[in-house]
Each structure stands twice: as structure tokens, then as C-alpha cells.
Amino acid sequence: MTIGVVTFPGSNCDADARHAVVTTGNSVAQLWHKDTSLPSGLDAIILPGGFSYGDYLRTGAIARFSPIMNEVIRFANDGGTVFGICNGFQILCEAGLLPGALIRNQNLQFVCKDVYLKVENNTTRFTRATSKGDVLRIPIAHGDGRYTATEEQLDEIEGNGQILYRYCSANGAYSDAANPNGSARHIAGVSNKQGNVMGLMPHPERAIEQLLGYADGRTVFESLALN
Amino acid sequence: MKTYQAFITITLRASILDVQGKTVENSLHSLHMPALSNVRIGKHIQLDVQAVDTEAAEALVHDACKKLLTNPIMEDYTIQLRETVGKGALA
Numbered sequence: 001m002t003i004g005v006v007t008f009p010g011s012n013c014d015a016d017a018r019h020a021v022v023t024t025g026n027s028v029a030q031l032w033h034k035d036t037s038l039p040s041g042l043d044a045i046i047l048p049g050g051f052s053y054g055d056y057l058r059t060g061a062i063a064r065f066s067p068i069m070n071e072v073i074r075f076a077n078d079g080g081t082v083f084g085i086c087n088g089f090q091i092l093c094e095a096g097l098l099p100g101a102l103i104r105n106q107n108l109q110f111v112c113k114d115v116y117l118k119v120e121n122n123t124t125r126f127t128r129a130t131s132k133g134d135v136l137r138i139p140i141a142h143g144d145g146r147y148t149a150t151e152e153q154l155d156e157i158e159g160n161g162q163i164l165y166r167y168c169s170a171n172g173a174y175s176d177a178a179n180p181n182g183s184a185r186h187i188a189g190v191s192n193k194q195g196n197v198m199g200l201m202p203h204p205e206r207a208i209e210q211l212l213g214y215a216d217g218r219t220v221f222e223s224l225a226l227n
Numbered sequence: 228m229k230t231y232q233a234f235i236t237i238t239l240r241a242s243i244l245d246v247q248g249k250t251v252e253n254s255l256h257s258l259h260m261p262a263l264s265n266v267r268i269g270k271h272i273q274l275d276v277q278a279v280d281t282e283a284a285e286a287l288v289h290d291a292c293k294k295l296l297t298n299p300i301m302e303d304y305t306i307q308l309r310e311t312v313g314k315g316a317l318a
Binding site: 057108 | 239242243244246247250295296298300301
């Protein structure tokens with residue numbers, strides 16, 4: 001699997017994402033926000049975390065109009081695999097490739113800590129190396145991560161199996177205490193209806209090396225490698 | 228062509244909990260101002276528009292709001308327009 005990682009002005013997790021890609025059996029291509037075409041043979045694209053364009057106006061609102069986004073949208077509409085992490089998730093929502101929006105954390109604070117995620121749907125390209133119900137330990141680092149959508153939209157994405165990960169406690173229970181940002185229905189990661197685009201607020205690329213204590217984030221990139 | 232100044236007010240949609248507004252409201256109440264409620268915090272954007280008439284100016288600003296300035300999933304907005312005299316807009 002060849003995975004392209006886009007760098008926007010203000011991306012700060014692109015190097016971590018590239019590292020995660022290559023240590024999980026994939027090869028990597030570096031992409032730049034001003035690119036107007038994609039390299040041939042690309043199997044997937046990652047929009048990494050960071051603070052593209054300083055989060056001005058709204059998170060992801062300016063990056064969504066970067067030249068490369070025309071290509072990313074075309075790639076996604078053709079069925080290509082697109083994965084947005086944190087700020088990448090916000091960009092994909094702004095671009096309309098994912099449902100809903102990400103707004104200010106409920107406690108108004110930037111939250112930087114480890115959280116637990118439960119796999120809700122392991123039949124997607126992003127989760128197939130996991131089992132349904134698996135609990136993963138993954139770090140978060142964001143100020144605008146509260147997932148929001150209308151009740152009808154939430155019912156729809158839930159019914160379609162588009163909720164891939166939810167925040168939970170270490171033993172897999174859902175509670176407000178285990179929901180770090182107030183996200184609707186504890187949502188941490190969603191896909192589009194077709195299942196080829198996913199956004200995830202936590203940072204799996206920061207949980208890749210066992211040397212650092214835990215490596216549950218590998219499962220996301222290993223899932224991509226299985227495609 | 229005329230020049231207009233547009234004042235755009237953006238707030239979170241009524242259905243979305245405005246935690247900043249709620250926090251400020253609680254703070255006002257703790258300052259013994261219980262008569263103040265329903266605090267909503269938003270953004271103010273000001274810009275100049277060149278257009279043939281008010282209707283055209285308003286259409287341009289709505290377009291900008293829908294494409295970039297607001298996210299309709301989470302925000303509502305209102306526009307106020309004022310025709311400015313001469314070439315430049317008021318500071």
C-alpha cells in the first residue's frame with residue numbers, strides 16, 4: 001500500500017504519520033498542499049494533525065480550499081481511501097467528505113492525554129486489523145474535538161455503521177467521564193457512507209512504538225496495509 | 228458600482244450548546260446580574276463589497292458566508308449592509 005501524507009502550512013503530525021505508515025508495512029509519498037496532481041499508484045491519502053492555517057476562521061476551513069484538496073476530493077469520490085487525523089478530520093468535515101462538524105471542547109480546554117477507544121465496526125478498511133469491541137489506548141491533543149451533527153444525521157450514521165470508534169473507559173464502558181470533549185454519542189471516529197473516508201480525532205500515529213509504552217495505534221495503519 | 232460595508236454576525240446554531248456563552252452567563256450571575264441570560268458568543272466579520280446595488284451586494288455576502296465564512300452544520304449568521312460614501316469604506 002502506498003500512502004500519501006499531505007503537509008499543510010501548520011501541519012505538525014505529518015512526520016509522525018509518515019513514520020507510522022512505513023513501520024506498518026506500507027510505503028509513503030510526501031504530498032504538499034500546493035500540489036495540483038497526485039503521484040500515480042497512490043492507494044491512500046492521510047491528512048495529518050496540526051493547526052493548518054493557524055485554525056483561523058474555523059479549524060480546517062481554510063485548508064479545505066488548498067489546491068491539493070481538489071485532488072483529494074476527486075480521489076475520495078473515485079473510491080480512494082482517505083484518512084484524516086485530528087486536524088485532518090476537521091478538514092474532511094469542512095470539505096463535506098464526512099458528515100458533521102467538530103466544535104470547541106465542552107470544557108473549553110485544550111485536552112492532551114491518553115484516552116480509550118472502542119472499535120464499533122471492524123469491517124472497514126481502517127479497522128479490519130481489529131475486532132469489534134477491542135479497546136485501544138490512543139492519545140488525543142485538541143481544543144476543537146466535540147463531534148456534532150443533527151439528531152437525524154447521528155441516527156443515520158449510527159444506522160449505517162459509520163461510527164467506527166467511540167471514547168470509552170479502560171474497561172470499555174461509555175460514560176461522560178470517559179468522553180474527553182463532549183462529543184455527541186461519544187463519537188471519536190466516523191466514516192462516510194461508502195466507507196472509504198474516515199476521520200479520527202485521536203492520534204494513532206503517536207501510539208506506534210512499543211518502546212514508548214503502547215502501540216495500539218498500529219492497528220489503524222496495519223488495517224490500511226491489509227487493503 | 229457602489230461600495231457597501233457588510234457586518235456579519237456568526238453564532239453557534241441554537242440547537243448546539245454554546246459552552247462559552249454558558250460559562251459567561253454563569254459568571255454574570257455570580258456577579259449578581261441574574262437578569263442577564265441566554266448569552267451566545269460568536270464572531271463578527273466586517274468586509275467591503277463592490278456591487279451594483281444592495282441586492283447584488285447581499286447575494287455576494289451570502290455566497291461568501293455559505294462557501295467559506297460559516298459552516299451551516301454548526302453556525303447561523305446574519306448580515307447587515309451599509310452603503311459607504313466615496314471610494315473607500317469607513318475604517
